[in-house]
Amino acid sequence: MTASVSSPAVSLPANVARSGPSFGRRLRQVPLPVLIGGFVVLFWIITALTVSFWGLPDPIQIAGKRLQAPSLSHWLGTDALGRDVLSRTLYGAVYSVPIAIGVVAVGVFIGATLGAIAGYVGGVVDGIIMRLVDVTLAFPPILLAMTISATLGPGLVNAAIAMIIVWWPIYARLMRAQVLEVKEREHVEAAIAGGAGHIRVLGIHILPLCWTPILINATMDFGQVVLLAASLSFIGLGASPPTPEWGSMISEGAARFYSWWVAFGPGMAILTLVLGFSFLGDGLRDMLDPRSK
Amino acid sequence: MTRTETVASSIATQTAPLLEVRDLKVTFNSPDGAADAICGIDLSVGAGEVLGIVGESGSGKSVTMMALMQLLPASAQITGSARFRGQELVGATSSTMRQLRGARIGMIFQDPLTAFNPVLTVGAQIVEALRLHEKDLSKKAAWERAVELLAEVSIPQPDRRATQYPHEFSGGMRQRAMIAMAIANRPDLLIADEPTTALDVTVQAQIMDLLNRLREERNIGLILITHDLGVVAGAADRIAVMYSGRIVEQGSVDEVFYNPRHPYTRGLLAALPKIDGEAGPLVAIEGTPPSLRNRPAGCAFRPRCSVSVERCSTIVPALLSLNGVETACHRSEELQRISA
């Protein structure tokens, strides 16, 4: 009944969409938040790649008087050692952007590989991998990351390793569920019946159909990784002091509580980058996941 | 025999029908353009009369009823006129509609499992229906009325049943409870949308008996929406056959059944298994109904029609009265002569 009422409104666009609009029309159909998110993320990626050519003051050298409020010569003021906060904020992208991309990429690689193996092989292998996933997910993420970072010793690389350990299980779960679902489809059974080897079946017939939810999740997770990386640095487990990393800059700002501008720049940087990834991920989900609308 | 009586009574009240629909149109607006779901239909139901509306899914029969009740999404644009006891429904304010819905007009839906709220007891949902329209009714009194209503629709142990959740009822019991809720405020008109489709065959007959009994006892007008001609044949006084947003044939149940003019009605009847069990294969009408946006010019049924002629593809046939039956077919006269 509901179906028959809503069908005039719902079924028709599907028919239209099948005819395939041009790329230009698709671009115009991209919602505004996605465009803004994409623009912000692109800005930070370009900054991370090119900031050293911009002729900014050296982020770890003294550039003026200590704790200057924002002014024309120092747009975001100077910190407790007299370094330019704007320059340090922009240089922060050099650390945060690669860490976010690196952690998600390695996390996806490890998680998807183990998840695919678990889903495809099944049995004891599946059991072992998935119990490992369950146990890892039983930890509150930040506490596990803190413990691992503390065990390995402070430093950005160790913080990144800790975050990968925290993140891979999510992708393993997603990938396993996808593989289990796709494995049952007819074309896969046909390929197996046709004598295709395991690698071929998995690589050609199953995996290409499994990426959508992982892609959507990964886009959303970039922002969460940026947040967690900054949190670890804020606590003192990530980047160490002279490094212009956003989290540790905010930590320095917290120590100079009344000079609010020391923490303002890096905080805005985190906020814009995380929001950018959220908008992008949301939009991507709406476009790729038919169930979300 | 009761049929002839009620036909007579419906003719008597024809001067002031309970519900009178004139040129009702429904258009769904979407970013991809407008789609006409209902292209202008006329209907009327008298007190104590049963009108069967028949058609395939997507023919617009449910949309028509939802439009009357203003239960369609905001993207639906409704024009024309629908008078219920003289009161105009099209364009009525939402507070007017709220006072009518559930009070003067009751509704019964196809799937009683999904139509009941799963987290409230059946009794609580009937109580709500009562108290929405009778504000000073105490909770206790309403509960007693709810139990009485369940008893009236022949639900055993109604006081215990009222405290149960919908999933604890069987399908037939759930539909009985749904009917109890629909008649709680003694409505003048009941709209039953595929009331038996989700039920077992034996239960179907019981539900139809119940509806028929209530109609007789309370003199309720009943609109019976179904895709099943068999259901209508046993219960309705008059039939309206819908196809792609239009009524293609309308008349008394006997006339339409024994002397169908429209090729679509004939097709539907041919698809019906014969009661004498003799007739062989189940003949379905070939093809599918057109989508609302790709309706062919002229008669919407033409692509599936075996007797179409040239003008069928250009001119939409009007619904014309012929010996007491209204038919929308360019060839209805010839066809009637052939079959007669």
Next chain:
Amino acid sequence: MLRFVLRRLIATPLLLLGVATVAFFLSQMTKGDPLSAIVPERQMNNPEIVAAAKEKWGLDKSLIERYGLYIGNLVQGDLGVSFTTRRAVSADLGERLPATLELVMAAMLIATVVGITLGVLSARYRDRSVDYISRVFALLGSSLPVFWSGLLLLFLFSVQLGWVPGPGRLDARSVAPPSITGFYTVDSLLNGNIPLFFESLHHLLLPSIVLAWSVIGVITRLVRSSLLEVMGQDYVRTARAKGAGEGRVMLNHALRNALIPTLTIIGFSFAYLITGAVLTEAVFSWPGVGSYAVSSARSLDLPGIIGVTLVGSLAFLVANLLTDIAYAFANPRVKLQ
């Protein structure tokens, strides 16, 4: 469904064992001498302490025996001795737990009320300005680093405007109420100390709002989407056909059903809540478990940070278990036979 709850009841202790095992390996994984994970550097030259530690944690024994000892100590509630406070970690945590619970419960209360309200408004006025505003507000909360927003809000409302007091659970000169529950707000009331009650409430206000804001996004998003889904259900149409108004349809029919999936989010948002609590406590000098974790991690106090992680995981698992059980009970369709 009872079977489902039973399975979860059995799985939870097993997961805890897994968590403890991971914690054991982490404590063994430190570079070089495992002793360095148990005894602080300064005491390394004290043979008595070293010998006692070796004995207690079985450092001369095999890995498996050490594991047995570790689990045995854990079961007795022995989490080792903190490097920094030189006290039993369990004693430290026991002292600090009420502060964290008070903060987290206040934040959860705010987040649930605001989150559900925003979710309902968002769904009711879908694609209108109310919807956009509440979604942006919610999204902002989950994108803000709490250690930064907390800092700025503290600066704005405490230093600049003077509306709320500075960091801490009480003013610097105030004395904590005699401990009954460990919640300052409750204890001060139980002692009839009304001014102290308002003082502790005043101190609780900003940190709990900051913490709540970080969780609101998750709740709002779920309430909105499950409400929109429920609004398309047949029984919502039935309610309209009965003559119920939109407000009644939303609250009495749709929300009741939409809140069932929302229950699961309470377990899920607990992860965000713990993350937020650790950082909020650090910013607001809140003497709870979170700031203990931060100071332990900063000073590489492994027994301290592992202890917090174990307790946090226990809380996390229990919260998820309770959520599952609550879900089973809230849904009348679930048969409990």
